[in-house]
Amino acid sequence: MAAGATYEPIATTTASGSVSFVTFSSISASYTDLILVTNCGCVSGAAALAVQMGTGSLDTATNYSTTWLSGNGTNAASGRVTSNSYLYIDARVVLPLSVTANAIIQFQNYKNTTTYKTILSRYNDAAGETVAGVGLWRSTGAINTIKIYNDNSNNFVSGSTFTLYGIAAA
Amino acid sequence: MANTYTLIEAKTLTTSTASITFSSIPATFTDLLLRISARNTSTGGDCVITFNGSSSSYTNKILTGNGAAASSTAGSITGLDSELVPSSYTASTFSNSDVYIPNYLSTSNYKAVSTDTVSENNAATAYADFLAGLWAATPAAITSITCTPNANNFAQYSTFYLYGIKNS
Numbered sequence: 001m002a003a004g005a006t007y008e009p010i011a012t013t014t015a016s017g018s019v020s021f022v023t024f025s026s027i028s029a030s031y032t033d034l035i036l037v038t039n040c041g042c043v044s045g046a047a048a049l050a051v052q053m054g055t056g057s058l059d060t061a062t063n064y065s066t067t068w069l070s071g072n073g074t075n076a077a078s079g080r081v082t083s084n085s086y087l088y089i090d091a092r093v094v095l096p097l098s099v100t101a102n103a104i105i106q107f108q109n110y111k112n113t114t115t116y117k118t119i120l121s122r123y124n125d126a127a128g129e130t131v132a133g134v135g136l137w138r139s140t141g142a143i144n145t146i147k148i149y150n151d152n153s154n155n156f157v158s159g160s161t162f163t164l165y166g167i168a169a170a
Numbered sequence: 171m172a173n174t175y176t177l178i179e180a181k182t183l184t185t186s187t188a189s190i191t192f193s194s195i196p197a198t199f200t201d202l203l204l205r206i207s208a209r210n211t212s213t214g215g216d217c218v219i220t221f222n223g224s225s226s227s228y229t230n231k232i233l234t235g236n237g238a239a240a241s242s243t244a245g246s247i248t249g250l251d252s253e254l255v256p257s258s259y260t261a262s263t264f265s266n267s268d269v270y271i272p273n274y275l276s277t278s279n280y281k282a283v284s285t286d287t288v289s290e291n292n293a294a295t296a297y298a299d300f301l302a303g304l305w306a307a308t309p310a311a312i313t314s315i316t317c318t319p320n321a322n323n324f325a326q327y328s329t330f331y332l333y334g335i336k337n338s
Contacts (some may be wrong), residue, residue, distance in 0.1 A: 007335070009336065009338055012200075037201065039282060070242075071233025071240075071242030071300065073232075073242055076240035098279070100282045102282045104284060123302075124302030125231075126231055126283075126304035130231045132300050159278060161273060
């Protein structure tokens with residue numbers, strides 16, 4: 001990929017003190033794809049990294065499914081969750097207690113209004129697991145809001161970073 | 171809005187080479203992305219990636235698929251591993267790796283790295299690797315990155331592109 005003007009930061013947040021979630025709202029429709037990058041940890045590890053999205057408001061209904069391939073250093077595994085109320089990003093493992101996990105989450109063709117949305121994700125915690133996942137949001141609505149959080153209502157640790165980038169095809 | 175996906179430096183090998191280093195990485199970005207297309211000059215040896223000249227405090231979890239089975243390994247290692255196509259593989263095939271390093275300037279957090287690697291071959295066993303890496307040395311900004319085969323050399327025509335990504 002040649003260096004170009006199509007990989008642009010839309011918004012970024014660094015947790016100052018622990019925060020329970022980060023929401024990107026009013027996402028511009030100027031791009032083709034979105035990439036969300038986080039470098040994070042959680043104040044209590046008993047939580048999985050989760051994502052919801054929506055059009056205007058977050059969809060909290062059971063319209064999400066995720067299939068993943070994961071490795072914990074001993075075993076390789078694959079799992080899936082269907083008709084869930086959010087996407088799993090980390091195969092339901094526990095998050096680290098410091099800012100030592102990262103995830104790269106790609107939302108393809110996010111603004112189209114004719115197809116359901118497919119999400120590719122990579123999650124990495126060298127003390128936990130590495131995960132490759134694919135997600136589906138069963139909605140034809142354009143994505144203009146995204147929430148990242150954990151599914152046990154625990155907070156992200158201070159210093160966790162979250163950045164949303166826009167990728168334009170032209 | 172500013173262009174935030176910028177090529178810092180490109181290296182294309184004109185002869186077999188023992189290692190390459192990106193030195194004096196600018197402190198003007200948020201994340202780094204290293205894209206590697208490489209091949210080993212002999213029958214074995216992966217690419218080992220190290221930061222700031224350090225060969226300690228690295229750990230990883232690797233998920234590997236070889237077309238027949240999936241497996242996972244872990245280790246405390248001297249650098250982060252990236253697959254390299256050996257010379258026994260089909261001629262002109264090179265491995266392909268993306269190495270993503272968020273918050274490389276942080277002086278308070280260890281560096282958590284994401285690596286995706288493939289070594290397709292259209293013949294003998296090939297591999298796809300997903301790696302979670304951590305460099306848990308005393309937190310310091312990454313100012314240099316070195317790639318070294320753990321055996322033999324990088325082959326001619328191997329390429330290494332380092333990009334900077336900025337969040338503002």
